[in-house]
Amino acid sequence: MNAARLPALRALLDEHALDAILISRSANKRYFSGFRLSDADGPTSGFAGTLLVTRDANVILADTRYTEQAANEAPGWEVVATAGPMQDELPPLLLRHEVAALGMEAGVVTHADWAALAEAAPGVELHAIDDELVPLRMLKTAEEVEAIGRACAMTDACFTHLIEFVQVGMTEREVAFELERFFRVNGAEGLAFEPIVLAGARAAMPHGRPSEAVIDAGNVLLIDFGCSVDGYRSDMTRTAFVGDAPDGIRRYHDAVREAQRAAIDAIAVGVNGQELDALARRRIESDGVEPYGHGLGHGIGLETHEPPRLRRSESFTLEAGMVFSIEPGIYLPGVTGIRIEDIVALEESGPRVLTTSPREALVIGS
Amino acid sequence: MNAARLPALRALLDEHALDAILISRSANKRYFSGFRLSDADGPTSGFAGTLLVTRDANVILADTRYTEQAANEAPGWEVVATAGPMQDELPPLLLRHEVAALGMEAGVVTHADWAALAEAAPGVELHAIDDELVPLRMLKTAEEVEAIGRACAMTDACFTHLIEFVQVGMTEREVAFELERFFRVNGAEGLAFEPIVLAGARAAMPHGRPSEAVIDAGNVLLIDFGCSVDGYRSDMTRTAFVGDAPDGIRRYHDAVREAQRAAIDAIAVGVNGQELDALARRRIESDGVEPYGHGLGHGIGLETHEPPRLRRSESFTLEAGMVFSIEPGIYLPGVTGIRIEDIVALEESGPRVLTTSPREALVIGS
Numbered sequence: 001m002n003a004a005r006l007p008a009l010r011a012l013l014d015e016h017a018l019d020a021i022l023i024s025r026s027a028n029k030r031y032f033s034g035f036r037l038s039d040a041d042g043p044t045s046g047f048a049g050t051l052l053v054t055r056d057a058n059v060i061l062a063d064t065r066y067t068e069q070a071a072n073e074a075p076g077w078e079v080v081a082t083a084g085p086m087q088d089e090l091p092p093l094l095l096r097h098e099v100a101a102l103g104m105e106a107g108v109v110t111h112a113d114w115a116a117l118a119e120a121a122p123g124v125e126l127h128a129i130d131d132e133l134v135p136l137r138m139l140k141t142a143e144e145v146e147a148i149g150r151a152c153a154m155t156d157a158c159f160t161h162l163i164e165f166v167q168v169g170m171t172e173r174e175v176a177f178e179l180e181r182f183f184r185v186n187g188a189e190g191l192a193f194e195p196i197v198l199a200g201a202r203a204a205m206p207h208g209r210p211s212e213a214v215i216d217a218g219n220v221l222l223i224d225f226g227c228s229v230d231g232y233r234s235d236m237t238r239t240a241f242v243g244d245a246p247d248g249i250r251r252y253h254d255a256v257r258e259a260q261r262a263a264i265d266a267i268a269v270g271v272n273g274q275e276l277d278a279l280a281r282r283r284i285e286s287d288g289v290e291p292y293g294h295g296l297g298h299g300i301g302l303e304t305h306e307p308p309r310l311r312r313s314e315s316f317t318l319e320a321g322m323v324f325s326i327e328p329g330i331y332l333p334g335v336t337g338i339r340i341e342d343i344v345a346l347e348e349s350g351p352r353v354l355t356t357s358p359r360e361a362l363v364i365g366s
Numbered sequence: 367m368n369a370a371r372l373p374a375l376r377a378l379l380d381e382h383a384l385d386a387i388l389i390s391r392s393a394n395k396r397y398f399s400g401f402r403l404s405d406a407d408g409p410t411s412g413f414a415g416t417l418l419v420t421r422d423a424n425v426i427l428a429d430t431r432y433t434e435q436a437a438n439e440a441p442g443w444e445v446v447a448t449a450g451p452m453q454d455e456l457p458p459l460l461l462r463h464e465v466a467a468l469g470m471e472a473g474v475v476t477h478a479d480w481a482a483l484a485e486a487a488p489g490v491e492l493h494a495i496d497d498e499l500v501p502l503r504m505l506k507t508a509e510e511v512e513a514i515g516r517a518c519a520m521t522d523a524c525f526t527h528l529i530e531f532v533q534v535g536m537t538e539r540e541v542a543f544e545l546e547r548f549f550r551v552n553g554a555e556g557l558a559f560e561p562i563v564l565a566g567a568r569a570a571m572p573h574g575r576p577s578e579a580v581i582d583a584g585n586v587l588l589i590d591f592g593c594s595v596d597g598y599r600s601d602m603t604r605t606a607f608v609g610d611a612p613d614g615i616r617r618y619h620d621a622v623r624e625a626q627r628a629a630i631d632a633i634a635v636g637v638n639g640q641e642l643d644a645l646a647r648r649r650i651e652s653d654g655v656e657p658y659g660h661g662l663g664h665g666i667g668l669e670t671h672e673p674p675r676l677r678r679s680e681s682f683t684l685e686a687g688m689v690f691s692i693e694p695g696i697y698l699p700g701v702t703g704i705r706i707e708d709i710v711a712l713e714e715s716g717p718r719v720l721t722t723s724p725r726e727a728l729v730i731g732s
Contacts, residue, residue, distance in 0.1 A: 064659055065571075065573045065660075066573075106476060106478035107476055107478045108476060109477050110472060110473050110474060110475065110476060110477065111470075111472040111475050111476065111479075111480035111481075111494070112472035112473040112494060112496065113477075114477035115472065115477075115494075128477070128478060128481075130478065173550065177547065177550055181547075184539065205431075205434075206431055207431045207432075293430060294431075
């Protein structure tokens with residue numbers, strides 16, 4: 001699977017007059033080589049596996065903690081054991097491969113590393129290649145969509161479990177921990193991100209963290225969560241009513257649900273992402289409410305948030321192979337928050353919603 | 367607590383002819399302002415709270431997701447709500463505060479962000495200030511040592527629990543999950559790092575990850591784990607015998623324990639870190655075994671790994687206020703691994719070991 005991805009990367013060498021590309025972003029390392037690093041082993045850990053791709057060589061530079069793992073997970077790659085920092089290890093390798101122009105991910109490499117390499121290899125021109133790498137991962141193959149689908153299916157199963165699990169009197173953290181337990185016990189690689197579990201007025205914080213706050217009857221309970229399966233992520237939000245909720249709040253749930261449905265119904269190859277965002281916003285505004293301050297959605301794959309971004313400020317055309325979230329919301333500070341989020345894969349024939357948990361306002365905890 | 371730390375930061379302005387310092391590293395944000403961001407909200411999330419400190423102003427730039435939190439957690443700081451990237455938001459602020467020379471953390475700011483800011487604010491000189499910031503957090507106050515001590519005490523309590531919990535037939539992941547559950551239920555902020563739980567020959571990987579591998583009778587079980595309490599971290603490793611272990615392996619445990627004891631006994635103000643490392647290595651080599659390929663230890667505080675580093679290549683003098691790990695090991699690929707790690711605070715009167723779980727070779731799981 002990974003080997004088939006290298007020609008597109010190599011094509012960038014000619015297009016941008018580069019002799020090699022250095023891959024430092026964890027998700028890109030895994031995408032191109034199969035080499036798996038946890039987020040904790042990210043770009044800041046230096047040489048926990050950096051890829052160097054030239055016209056005729058695939059090299060993983062890894063320190064001795066990771067050489068065995070790299071050899072196992074990335075067959076077909078030459079593994080070079082490193083002992084020092086990038087500015088010491090890379091120049092001899094660049095010399096050996098006659099690299100005079102090197103593409104690098106300026107968006108993840110620190111300025112200190114970049115500057116040190118520039119000084120240690122004065123004969124090598126360093127070029128930022130971030131934007132050029134984006135399209136390579138943005139359009140997913142059927143195999144990748146299936147992997148995201150497996151993560152979404154496990155997230156649906158987890159939500160079914162949570163509906164039964166949640167009881168009045170539990171804390172937000174207990175629920176967050178239970179969903180993590182479910183994912184781990186059922187074989188997920190891990191969480192896609194720190195889950196958001198917020199009760200009552202706390203749901204008004206779009207990125208609040210689970211706390212010791214107790215879930216009371218009459219609260220809404222907002223759960224935004226996802227897992228990672230074979231590296232691919234899911235991301236889903238549901239807002240349920242605990243016991244029951246006043247009609248006033250129910251109305252907001254209906255508005256968000258209709259805004260989401262309007263956006264999903266409008267998804268098609270050739271549509272502009274901005275239009276979807278505008279559609280969802282208009283639906284909520286028509287109810288006399290201020291819509292979400294965040295974007296309508298984001299691409300998802302080996303990272304939870306990746307291009308494309310569906311938001312007011314970003315114009316782009318939807319293409320078959322894109323997989324992204326649709327997550328409108330209403331936030332009333334001090335009162336409550338409502339968000340509904342699903343993952344949609346856009347295929348030639350139209351959108352396919354990968355998360356399938358019920359979207360109506362569920363009453364739970366009783 | 368945090369306000370008392372600002373004079374030392376401001377002193378750097380005069381020392382290095384700077385008008386302001388921008389703080390991007392999560393642990394430094396918390397150290398200087400009290401503003402808490404999870405690791406996931408790290409430097410790559412842009413403006414999830416960046417500090418700007420001038421001679422007379424303390425400013426937090428945060429996007430609207432975090433402005434309320436910043437105002438609550440960092441009293442005395444002006445919170446500026448941001449909507450765009452650093453290169454758009456920062457220049458007007460630098461102009462208002464008449465900043466012509468700005469210190470930045472080149473080791474965490476990406477090259478893309480650095481270059482974009484340099485272009486957007488051509489009148490402002492950008493200087494890397496990373497090395498100058500290191501001494502500020504390296505020497506801990508008594509209050510900080512107490513906080514690390516609380517995390518260590520919870521880690522000891524967790525180990526006591528694990529000794530009872532572990533049974534033959536469990537998987538590494540079950541044990542890893544149980545220790546995380548223990549920390550969360552008992553009020554830790556979170557894990558200090560992804561725990562390492564390795565059985566049998568898998569313990570030979572210094573940074574292996576817990577897997578579905580089953581813990582068998584006769585295995586060693588290596589557990590390297592820690593938690594975060596009030597932001598401060600713990601880090602401890604114990605290697606236990608499941609059921610019982612052959613005498614041959616017991617001998618290695620003894621060698622590691624004696625190497626660790628020799629290093630801890632030698633800790634004193636004025637000693638060179640390299641000497642400790644050499645001492646521990648010699649003790650293991652005298653047993654005819656290859657010692658650990660990693661360093662002997664690392665500083666710990668608001669980050670699990672921070673300066674100073676105790677390793678062969680680094681010469682530095684131990685000072686009162688340093689808190690660091692001592693963690694020698696023996697790794698026999700394909701056979702087993704043994705590591706014992708404790709956290710030591712160096713006080714004027716000598717070393718104080720903050721983790722207190724038994725260091726002898728425990729037999730568990732029966």
